[in-house]
Amino acid sequence: MDKQRRNFLKVAGATALAGITAPAVVKLTASEAMASSEHAAPAAGGHGEVEAPTGVRLGLVIDMRKLYGKPELMDKIIASCNKVHNIPHFENKKDEVKWIWKMPFENVFPEHSSYHESDLSKENEYFALCNHCDEPPCVRVCPTKATFKVEETGIIAMDYHRCIGCRFCMMGCPYGARSFNWFDPRPHIKEYNAEFPTRMRGVVEKCNFCGERLAKGLEPACVEAAKEVGALIFGDLNDPESEIRKVLAENHTIQRKPSLGTKPSVFYIV
Amino acid sequence: MIEKVLKGNSKYWMWLAFLSAFIAVGAICYIRQFIYGMGLTGMGRDLTWGLYISQFTFLVGVAAGGLMLVLPYYIHDYKAFGRITILGEFLAIGALIICLMFILADIGQVVRGLNMVWHPTPNSMLFWDMVVLWGYLILNVLCGWVILTAERKQVKPPKWIYIFVYISIPFAVSIHTVTAMLYCGLPGRHFWLSAITAPRFLASAFAAGPALIVIACIIMKKVAHFDAGKEAITKLTTIIMYAAIINAFFVCLEFFVGYYSNIPGHMHSLEYLFFGLEHNGHVYNNLVPFMWTSVFLCFGGLGIFSYLKITKVYNELLIGVGCAAIFIALWLDKGLGFVMGGLVVSPLEEINEYIPTANEIGVTLGIWATGILIVTLLYKIAIGVEHEVEA
Amino acid sequence: MYNKGTIIPGLAIFVLIVTSPLWLNAFMTGSTVPKVELPQGGEKQCVASATEMRANHMQLLNEWRDDVLRDGNRVTVMVDGKVYRKGLQMACMECHTNKEKFCDSCHEYASVKPYCWDCHLTPELAATKKETH
Numbered sequence: 001m002d003k004q005r006r007n008f009l010k011v012a013g014a015t016a017l018a019g020i021t022a023p024a025v026v027k028l029t030a031s032e033a034m035a036s037s038e039h040a041a042p043a044a045g046g047h048g049e050v051e052a053p054t055g056v057r058l059g060l061v062i063d064m065r066k067l068y069g070k071p072e073l074m075d076k077i078i079a080s081c082n083k084v085h086n087i088p089h090f091e092n093k094k095d096e097v098k099w100i101w102k103m104p105f106e107n108v109f110p111e112h113s114s115y116h117e118s119d120l121s122k123e124n125e126y127f128a129l130c131n132h133c134d135e136p137p138c139v140r141v142c143p144t145k146a147t148f149k150v151e152e153t154g155i156i157a158m159d160y161h162r163c164i165g166c167r168f169c170m171m172g173c174p175y176g177a178r179s180f181n182w183f184d185p186r187p188h189i190k191e192y193n194a195e196f197p198t199r200m201r202g203v204v205e206k207c208n209f210c211g212e213r214l215a216k217g218l219e220p221a222c223v224e225a226a227k228e229v230g231a232l233i234f235g236d237l238n239d240p241e242s243e244i245r246k247v248l249a250e251n252h253t254i255q256r257k258p259s260l261g262t263k264p265s266v267f268y269i270v
Numbered sequence: 271m272i273e274k275v276l277k278g279n280s281k282y283w284m285w286l287a288f289l290s291a292f293i294a295v296g297a298i299c300y301i302r303q304f305i306y307g308m309g310l311t312g313m314g315r316d317l318t319w320g321l322y323i324s325q326f327t328f329l330v331g332v333a334a335g336g337l338m339l340v341l342p343y344y345i346h347d348y349k350a351f352g353r354i355t356i357l358g359e360f361l362a363i364g365a366l367i368i369c370l371m372f373i374l375a376d377i378g379q380v381v382r383g384l385n386m387v388w389h390p391t392p393n394s395m396l397f398w399d400m401v402v403l404w405g406y407l408i409l410n411v412l413c414g415w416v417i418l419t420a421e422r423k424q425v426k427p428p429k430w431i432y433i434f435v436y437i438s439i440p441f442a443v444s445i446h447t448v449t450a451m452l453y454c455g456l457p458g459r460h461f462w463l464s465a466i467t468a469p470r471f472l473a474s475a476f477a478a479g480p481a482l483i484v485i486a487c488i489i490m491k492k493v494a495h496f497d498a499g500k501e502a503i504t505k506l507t508t509i510i511m512y513a514a515i516i517n518a519f520f521v522c523l524e525f526f527v528g529y530y531s532n533i534p535g536h537m538h539s540l541e542y543l544f545f546g547l548e549h550n551g552h553v554y555n556n557l558v559p560f561m562w563t564s565v566f567l568c569f570g571g572l573g574i575f576s577y578l579k580i581t582k583v584y585n586e587l588l589i590g591v592g593c594a595a596i597f598i599a600l601w602l603d604k605g606l607g608f609v610m611g612g613l614v615v616s617p618l619e620e621i622n623e624y625i626p627t628a629n630e631i632g633v634t635l636g637i638w639a640t641g642i643l644i645v646t647l648l649y650k651i652a653i654g655v656e657h658e659v660e661a
Numbered sequence: 662m663y664n665k666g667t668i669i670p671g672l673a674i675f676v677l678i679v680t681s682p683l684w685l686n687a688f689m690t691g692s693t694v695p696k697v698e699l700p701q702g703g704e705k706q707c708v709a710s711a712t713e714m715r716a717n718h719m720q721l722l723n724e725w726r727d728d729v730l731r732d733g734n735r736v737t738v739m740v741d742g743k744v745y746r747k748g749l750q751m752a753c754m755e756c757h758t759n760k761e762k763f764c765d766s767c768h769e770y771a772s773v774k775p776y777c778w779d780c781h782l783t784p785e786l787a788a789t790k791k792e793t794h
Contacts, residue, residue, distance in 0.1 A: 086782075092314075093314070093315070094313075094314025094315055094316070094317070094622075095309060095314065095315065096315050097315075098315075103618060106619065107618045107619050107620060108618070110618070110619040128618070137456065137457050137458075140393055140394070141394050141395065141396065141455075141456070142391065142394055143386050143391050143394040143396035143397045143400070144385040144386055144388075144389045144391060145389050145391050146385070148731065150731075150732075150733045151733070152733040153733060155733075157730065157731075159726075159730050159731060160780060161726060161730075162382070162385055162389065163378075163379065163382075164377050164378070164379050164380075164382045164383055164385050164386065165308070165377045165378020165379040165380075165382075166376070166377045166378075166396060167318040167319065167376075167378070168394070168396055168452075170318040171318065171319065171456055171459065172456050172457075173458075173617065174456075174457050174458025174459075174617045175458075175617055175618075176315075176316060176616055176617040176618040179315055180308070180315065180318060180378065181307075181378070182307055182308050182309035182311075182313075182314070182315075183306075183307045183309040184307065189790065190790065191790045191791055192782055192786070192787040192789070192790045192791065193787075194750070194782055194784065194787035194788075195750075195751070196750075197750055197780040197781045197782060198780050198782065199780055200379075200776070200779035200780050201307045201308075201378070202307065202308060202377075202378025202379040203378060203379060204378075211733075215735040257458065260457040260458055261457070262457065
């Protein structure tokens with residue numbers, strides 16, 4: 001009697017389990033795995049868009065041709081960002097907080113050869129900033145969802161209220177785009193922008209594509225500061241009619257480390 | 271059982287006082303860091319993890335190493351480990367507590383640490399690491415305590431506890447696998463981006479953990495009249511030997527992949543760790559002496575063990591020296607080299623050498639001392655119970 | 662009972678300590694309910710009634726925070742014809758300019774230490790480092 005009951009329970013349990021898992025198995029085998037064999041998708045990310053994009057994906061084209069030989073203009077662009085976002089200035093390199101900054105070609109594009117470099121790239125520095133990737137590793141590794149993708153815009157944003165300062169996102173980011181507040185930033189901020197908060201010690205920060213300015217109908221601070229030469233083109237990468245798409249269609253552009261599959265939203269014309 | 275920690279000879283109390291001194295220093299250093307900020311550490315924008323996380327990584331291995339006692343005893347019914355299995359479980363408890371303390375010391379907003387629980391994020395490996403570390407800690411406390419209580423009462427442990435003992439076996443593997451996954455899934459960190467990271471971690475764990483237990487057994491034989499038994503110690507040295515050899519083999523494989531493929535990113539870290547990395551006319555080689563010390567200690571330890579095996583000599587002093595050599599070698603390899611070597615070239619291809627500050631070292635020593643103190647107290651209880659049963 | 666002499670007084674002292682807040686509250690009239698300073702500009706309206714704000718402003722701020730930061734919803738709030746942006750710094754402190762006399766007076770009384778101003782700037786602080794040209 002007892003044994004029969006045990007057997008019954010076993011069978012019942014197994015059936016229930018099969019019932020629960022069956023739809024999942026069907027779903028898994030029916031969709032992507034099968035579909036991928038029919039039309040092979042391009043392997044690497046980068047420019048090759050696979051599926052029809054939906055929604056807005058904000059992006060930036062940096063036209064370096066308009067910035068060559070103009071380090072002061074680049075400094076002005078950087079300063080405008082620093083001012084708008086209350087970014088502190090630290091003398092010591094290890095404590096630095098940077099949202100957009102300039103660096104030699106070999107540092108911004110380490111995957112491109114610098115052997116017999118052109119004079120242009122030897123003599124000029126290039127902008128580096130958060131790429132607002134479509135497949136962001138920083139978001140993948142964050143244990144609290146303190147950094148996340150804003151679905152409406154594609155911006156990779158930070159919630160400074162939630163960040164616990166584990167710095168895992170800085171490990172995940174292959175572009176070195178993130179900074180940590182090793183100290184209280186306030187004594188190191190030159191002038192406050194009353195429209196934007198500062199950060200506190202112990203959280204990670206980075207470029208936010210000026211989400212707060214976009215909400216007011218303004219362009220990102222760097223784009224505005226580069227207006228005089230039109231070096232930075234900002235817009236929706238998913239909108240075929242946008243200016244940024246026209247620029248991308250007409251020019252050969254490169255991205256930083258496209259082989260990592262992060263699908264950056266920042267493009268360079270060099 | 272807890273009352274056993276309150277009775278001991280003067281050496282025992284001196285040892286506790288010695289550890290407490292370090293704990294006090296560590297606490298002061300940590301309070302400084304808490305008030306002033308993480309800027310007190312040697313870490314920086316382009317080198318964001320340091321001593322804390324590397325110690326954490328190493329000690330997860332020490333915790334997982336207890337598996338090498340639990341597995342033979344409970345699965346293969348290897349009786350010789352009967353007296354020391356509890357030591358493996360208690361070592362794991364101490365090591366896990368240190369790990370959790372290192373994590374707390376490393377995060378910038380420690381008061382918000384619970385955000386990991388309020389906003390669970392299954393796509394983050396850190397979330398899973400928290401789950402398995404806490405799980406393994408609770409399992410070890412539960413199993414260790416129930417089994418020791420049964421031993422004290424001289425009855426068989428209740429049957430239900432074996433369910434948890436068996437669950438703890440995959441958990442031991444998972445703590446170190448998930449810890450390896452913190453590193454090996456990051457794009458753009460070439461040195462860590464290796465499928466062999468997790469097995470390499472496990473191999474070094476299965477050498478480092480048992481080595482520490484053997485050292486503890488030898489010391490306790492001298493100071494606490496606790497004899498683990500010749501057979502158990504000999505078997506452990508065999509396990510340590512094979513695990514250390516497998517670890518060395520894995521390191522050699524990393525060398526092959528890096529140098530034969532000739533991909534610069536895969537070679538940079540190894541070059542920095544073992545030969546010094548040249549960049550813009552400057553050679554960066556902070557860790558070279560440490561890494562070669564590690565190599566010599568590892569092979570020295572293996573040499574001692576082979577000598578003992580071949581001549582069939584049982585010499586506790588030599589065994590102790592061999593275990594200490596291997597433990598230190600693995601600490602240098604994983605507790606220093608792995609994290610710092612992986613970080614030396616930043617994603618922006620700049621070279622950043624890391625030098626921990628005095629404050630940071632103070633916190634680190636304090637946390638180590640806390641863990642050793644916890645293990646001492648737990649071992650005191652375990653041995654007290656054994657003596658009580660024998661009497 | 663053994664050691665009656667120590668256990669009973671000990672228990673009495675323990676109970677007294679545990680219940681001390683009740684006694685203090687019953688026999689002391691030390692603190693007075695704080696009076697907050699209303700906006701200097703003379704604004705009478707807020708996004709909700711004073712009672713509701715007093716009770717729930719922290720929930721509202723959290724909601725606004727998640728709307729603005731996480732959900733990309735920066736739509737302004739309109740109450741009685743007046744438009745408010747969502748935000749502590751951008752809405753609340755436009756009227757309630759004095760943190761010490763408005764926010765702190767109650768927070769200190771209630772012994773809560775919100776971390777808002779670790780990042781958010783008060784108008785007073787923002788003015789200390791202002792562009793000078």
